[in-house]
Amino acid sequence: xxxxxxxxxxxxxxxxxxxxxxxxxxxxxxxxxxxxxxxxxxxxxxxxxxxxxxxxxxxxxxxxxxxxxxxxxxxxxxxxxxxxxxxxxxxxxxxxxxxxxxxxxxxxxxxxxxxxxxxxxxxxxxxxxxxxxxxxxxxxxxxxxxxxxxxxxxxxxxxxxxxxxxxxx
Numbered sequence: 001x002x003x004x005x006x007x008x009x010x011x012x013x014x015x016x017x018x019x020x021x022x023x024x025x026x027x028x029x030x031x032x033x034x035x036x037x038x039x040x041x042x043x044x045x046x047x048x049x050x051x052x053x054x055x056x057x058x059x060x061x062x063x064x065x066x067x068x069x070x071x072x073x074x075x076x077x078x079x080x081x082x083x084x085x086x087x088x089x090x091x092x093x094x095x096x097x098x099x100x101x102x103x104x105x106x107x108x109x110x111x112x113x114x115x116x117x118x119x120x121x122x123x124x125x126x127x128x129x130x131x132x133x134x135x136x137x138x139x140x141x142x143x144x145x146x147x148x149x150x151x152x153x154x155x156x157x158x159x160x161x162x163x164x165x166x167x168x169x
Contacts, residue, residue, distance in 0.1 A: 003027035007040035008047045022051050069137040072112060076135060077143035081105045084152035087128055096124035097149055102133060106145060125149055 007030050012018045016025070022043050025034065034040035041047070081102060086094040099119035106114045120134035120142070131147040 005030045006043040008043045009040050011039050020054050022048050069141050073137055073141045073143040075110055080146040083149045087151040091128045093126050096126045098124045
């Protein structure tokens, strides 16, 4: 049987691990492939300790991010956002309500900035009604907000600032 050796990965290697991780590999694989190609270095006790500290720090950061996301999910889950827009025939909006509009209104209502890319809206909303919209905060955390689009007074231009008209082709 070949000997084993511990290496510190300097780059992400598919099916082996991520940069900064300590891995035990076959001696030949480490000596003949990983180290010469600069993908890993021989793991010394000092490097092992540093790698473990980095992994712990990353875990603490991920746990803090998850706690923040869970707190945000609790605050925005079930929130109702109301949009008033000018409406034409068949309850169709002049314009639409987009993920940017929803993110801005949600940020304004909850007081925490919400990235528009986290709003799971495949197509802009173009009719009045109630729409459940998912907010993808992180894996396993996807609270639903209710977007209510109502018909506004067709003469009041100030109330129409939420829905912008579509550009004419």
